[in-house]
Amino acid sequence: MGLTTRAPVQASRFRTSTEEYMATVADRVFNFSAGPAVLPVAVLERAREELLSLPGVGMSVLEISHRSPAFDAILERTLADLKALLGVGADHEIVLLQGGASLQFSMVPMNLLPGQPGAGNYILTGTWGKGGLKEAQRVGAAHVAWDGGATNYDRLPNADEIALSDNPAYVHITSNETIQGVQWPRLPDVGQAPLVCDSSSDFLSTPVDISRYGLLYACAQKNAGIAGVTVVVIRKDLLERSPDSLPAMLDYRTFVSKGSRPNTPPVFAVYVLGLVCDWLLREVGGLEAVARQSAAKAALLYETLDASDGFYQGHAQPQCRSAMNVTFRLPSPELDQAFIAEAATQGLSDLKGHRSVGGIRASVYNAMPVEGVQALREFMNDFRNARG
Numbered sequence: 128m129g130l131t132t133r134a135p136v137q138a139s140r141f142r143t144s145t146e147e148y149m150a151t152v153a154d155r156v157f158n159f160s161a162g163p164a165v166l167p168v169a170v171l172e173r174a175r176e177e178l179l180s181l182p183g184v185g186m187s188v189l190e191i192s193h194r195s196p197a198f199d200a201i202l203e204r205t206l207a208d209l210k211a212l213l214g215v216g217a218d219h220e221i222v223l224l225q226g227g228a229s230l231q232f233s234m235v236p237m238n239l240l241p242g243q244p245g246a247g248n249y250i251l252t253g254t255w256g257k258g259g260l261k262e263a264q265r266v267g268a269a270h271v272a273w274d275g276g277a278t279n280y281d282r283l284p285n286a287d288e289i290a291l292s293d294n295p296a297y298v299h300i301t302s303n304e305t306i307q308g309v310q311w312p313r314l315p316d317v318g319q320a321p322l323v324c325d326s327s328s329d330f331l332s333t334p335v336d337i338s339r340y341g342l343l344y345a346c347a348q349k350n351a352g353i354a355g356v357t358v359v360v361i362r363k364d365l366l367e368r369s370p371d372s373l374p375a376m377l378d379y380r381t382f383v384s385k386g387s388r389p390n391t392p393p394v395f396a397v398y399v400l401g402l403v404c405d406w407l408l409r410e411v412g413g414l415e416a417v418a419r420q421s422a423a424k425a426a427l428l429y430e431t432l433d434a435s436d437g438f439y440q441g442h443a444q445p446q447c448r449s450a451m452n453v454t455f456r457l458p459s460p461e462l463d464q465a466f467i468a469e470a471a472t473q474g475l476s477d478l479k480g481h482r483s484v485g486g487i488r489a490s491v492y493n494a495m496p497v498e499g500v501q502a503l504r505e506f507m508n509d510f511r512n513a514r515g
């Protein structure tokens with residue numbers, strides 16, 4: 128009997144208690160990067176522990192065949208855990224792909240647009256939505272149903288501002304605009320049109336009603352793991368739209384029929400995604416629990432902005448503030464710079480905002496411990512007292 132036929136990777140084996148975490152964190156900074164981003168220490172430790180030898184396998188996940196029983200087990204469990212977390216039912220398929228969210232900007236119109244009477248509609252609430260629109264325009268008819276550019280993407284449209292074209296092939300939104308820090312608190316009403324959502328930066332941060340989506344996609348390196356793997360959930364009837372002329376690797380049907388394994392998948396990225404799902408389900412207690420934590424963490428920072436007498440100015444309007452990416456600026460670019468530099472000396476890292484918005488961006492994904500947010504809040508208050 129070969130080694131690879133032994134018991135598959137065991138179920139949850141996270142070891143890090145809060146005390147162990149605080150000891151570990153002594154030489155880890157609090158990383159507020161927008162992505163690739165902080166991972167749960169428990170996940171990193173388990174990956175480290177299993178790196179030389181997967182339990183029962185005797186080889187590293189970096190070295191095993193993607194057709195081995197050990198990887199079968201990893202892939203199967205990752206997909207099952209994702210389905211459980213998201214509540215994916217019989218009407219949808221879930222597949223893992225490569226190429227990041229950016230490839231989905233192209234694959235969505237290539238698969239969903241040909242042969243449809245209406246255009247792909249885009250509701251633009253920030254930079255990433257514009258990226259999706261640009262790729263759709265290369266493929267076929269694309270229509271801008273709303274564009275928040277007039278106020279530099281600081282708000283969402285009211286229902287009566289969304290102007291869909293006739294018979295939209297689909298309506299694309301970005302559930303959380305990572306750069307502007309603008310998040311939809313609830314999905315817009317798009318009538319009969321399939322809703323397509325780029326959920327890259329709030330994926331697995333809050334419960335979703337999958338029945339409302341035609342297609343939902345997310346790269347993993349913001350809130351769900353590391354770069355290299357992208358999750359796509361697609362309603363089964365939409366698979367019938369893909370034209371037979373598509374290259375196989377750009378056709379969703381290839382990934383469905385081959386169980387996400389038409390060629391070598393990014394095995395390590397899938398493995399880490401699996402660990403994150405395991406951690407969310409069995410350590411954190413699911414998406415309701417993690418959403419409560421996220422809301423509490425974000426509130427700590429937004430309260431600090433609101434209580435700063437205008438020293439810290441939030442970018443996003445209050446009704447659409449992101450629970451994942453908190454964007455704000457200080458009274459001058461010089462103070463922004465000083466804030467970022469001083470914060471870094473205190474172990475608060477990667478707070479620089481994106482150049483298109485400026486200021487500060489604090490990304491507080493699932494894996495950011497509340498201690499990190501509290502430390503940032505204290506720093507914000509100290510900085511304002513010193514410089515305000």
Ligand SMILES: *Cc1c(COP(=O)(O)O)cnc(C)c1O
Binds near residue numbers: 228229255327328349
């Ligand atoms: C990061 C991000 C992307 C781009 O992801 P890649 O995997 O780098 O292509 C797209 N959309 C959103 C909302 C993102 O946050």
